[in-house]
Amino acid sequence: MIDLIPFVDKYQTHRGGYSVFLRCTCAACGHPLFVxxxxxxxxxxxxxxxxxRINIGAGMDDGLSCSACERQLGELFQYKDGRPAFALNEDALKTEEMGESVVLDILDAKSKPAFH
Structure with a gap:
């Protein structure tokens, strides 16, 4: 089960005390990647x-990539505070702010089996 309550930690507090969920898609092909x-x-x-929070279609082995078009979107590195992060390539992602109800719809769609 995925916890949809935003993490509240020292990093969030330092960055203004609020969070938003972003739907991230590949800028090249439009494939949904993650929330x-x-x-x-x-x-x-x-x-x-x-x-x-929710990985839909991103490859995250050696770097961040799109599983549909295989475009490299960012490099894995360790941020100065020790947290693992991806440094995003310029214009790699399209983002859209989303509400909790949209996140729940994505979770519901992911839980249903895909028949091809």
């Missing part, structure tokens, strides 16, 4: 490993 919890204002420059 990300972003803390504070400003553009998304890096994705912290523990803030990727």
């Amino acid at each position: 990300y919890q972003k803390d504070g204002p400003g553009p998304l420059l890096r994705c912290y490993w523990n803030r990727i």
Whole structure:
């Protein structure tokens, strides 16, 4: 089960005390990748490993990639505070702010078997 309550920790408090969920898709092919919890204002420059809340179609072995078009989206590195993160390539992702009800719809769709 995935906890949809935003993480509240020292990082969120430092970045303004609020979080939003972002639907992240591949900028090249539009494939849905993941739901990300972003803390504070400003553009998304890096994705912290523990803030990727629902992985839909992202490869995360050696770096961040799209499982549909195999485009490399970012490199795995250790941020200066020790947290693992992905440094995003410029224009790698499209993001859209989403509410909790949309997150629940994504979870519901992921739990249903795909028949081809």
